Amino acid sequence: MSPLLTSYEGPHLRLPNRIVMAPMTRGRADDVTGVPHPLTKMYYAQRAGAGLIVSEGIWADPLGKGGPGIPGLVTDEQVAGWREVTEAVHAAGGRIFAQLWHVGRMTHPDILRGETPVAPSPVRIEHEQIYTAEGMADHVTPRALTTAEAEGVVEAFAAEARNAVRAGFDGVEIHGANGYLIQQFLGSNTNRRTDRYAEPTRFATEVVEAVTAAVGADRVGLRISPDNPENEIVEDDPQAVYRRLLDAVDPLGLAYLHVIERGAYGALADLRPRWSGTLVGNFNGSEPTTRRAGEEALSAGLADLFSFGRLFLANPDLPERFAAGAPLAAYDPATVYGGGAEGYVDYPALTGADSTS
Numbered sequence: 001m002s003p004l005l006t007s008y009e010g011p012h013l014r015l016p017n018r019i020v021m022a023p024m025t026r027g028r029a030d031d032v033t034g035v036p037h038p039l040t041k042m043y044y045a046q047r048a049g050a051g052l053i054v055s056e057g058i059w060a061d062p063l064g065k066g067g068p069g070i071p072g073l074v075t076d077e078q079v080a081g082w083r084e085v086t087e088a089v090h091a092a093g094g095r096i097f098a099q100l101w102h103v104g105r106m107t108h109p110d111i112l113r114g115e116t117p118v119a120p121s122p123v124r125i126e127h128e129q130i131y132t133a134e135g136m137a138d139h140v141t142p143r144a145l146t147t148a149e150a151e152g153v154v155e156a157f158a159a160e161a162r163n164a165v166r167a168g169f170d171g172v173e174i175h176g177a178n179g180y181l182i183q184q185f186l187g188s189n190t191n192r193r194t195d196r197y198a199e200p201t202r203f204a205t206e207v208v209e210a211v212t213a214a215v216g217a218d219r220v221g222l223r224i225s226p227d228n229p230e231n232e233i234v235e236d237d238p239q240a241v242y243r244r245l246l247d248a249v250d251p252l253g254l255a256y257l258h259v260i261e262r263g264a265y266g267a268l269a270d271l272r273p274r275w276s277g278t279l280v281g282n283f284n285g286s287e288p289t290t291r292r293a294g295e296e297a298l299s300a301g302l303a304d305l306f307s308f309g310r311l312f313l314a315n316p317d318l319p320e321r322f323a324a325g326a327p328l329a330a331y332d333p334a335t336v337y338g339g340g341a342e343g344y345v346d347y348p349a350l351t352g353a354d355s356t357s
Contacts, residue, residue, distance in 0.1 A: 015051035022309035027069035034072030041088035046316035048094025057101030060160040064102030086168030098164040104181030105142035171219035179231025189234040227263030
């Protein structure tokens with residue numbers, strides 16, 4: 001049997017298989033209220049065969065919203081909307097964590113209703129544009145968070161975690177990867193501070209500590225992407241920084257560490273021996289990660305679980321397809337972000353039946 005299809009019993013997680021649905025932005029929430037789309041409960045319930053689902057990134061603070069249609073988990077209305085999602089997933093036999101997200105400088109005043117994006121330091125993204133409701137736009141120079149404001153964002157993550165539990169999520173994943181706010185504090189080029197947050201791991205550590213204090217370490221995962229140049233992040237010595245981060249948070253006893261390997265640094269091989277709990281592996285490249293790559297990572301002991309993103313878009317029953325050796329459907333890139341049912345809940349299961357019926 002494929003190691004991906006074997007059950008997993010870790011310190012905090014009991015899963016029927018080792019396949020994790022990775023968080024993926026879909027951009028279908030109400031852009032004014034931040035409430036999930038009415039079809040979001042169907043979308044995730046269709047994919048409840050995953051050992052664990054990690055939701056799309058959900059903003060913890062209105063200034064942390066990264067684009068049109070990104071949902072929040074701050075207001076009572078948003079909590080109620082997500083409760084419908086978690087109830088649908090649980091009814092289908094699944095487990096789901098909410099990804100807690102703040103994009104930092106990776107947003108725009110057109111997205112933030114005129115507000116200037118915030119970041120560790122006023123360092124602008126120079127060579128990329130960002131999608132807004134008005135079309136593509138150049139990035140603006142962000143405003144540096146004051147020390148007190150940074151502390152406020154730490155508390156916003158903790159408050160969102162409490163809301164996630166209220167909404168029925170089984171746990172939360174802190175998004176510390178892909179060039180967003182937490183990684184901006186970790187980055188060499190984006191953190192030019194002189195206060196205590198000048199130490200690159202300080203902000204990430206405080207967020208993890210606050211979230212675990214809010215909901216319990218057994219409900220908390222952390223996602224990182226060492227040496228990932230995405231969104232113009234530079235990390236001069238990722239090995240030293242991420243080893244230091246793990247030394248700080250490993251004793252907390254988190255539910256898992258989610259490591260995206262991308263770049264020259266072999267993060268999984270280097271960090272696996274330094275992490276005492278469950279480790280979720282992921283390879284982030286130009287093409288979707290293959291089943292074989294996940295199996296090899298598990299067999300080599302680099303990870304306990306393995307996450308797949310893009311394969312889940314067009315294959316809602318991905319574990320069943322792996323088990324049957326069935327062909328995998330291809331997703332339509334034009335329907336990934338925004339819109340309604342098309343490219344969202346209309347990809348058929350292997351049986352050809354709607355998995356929610």
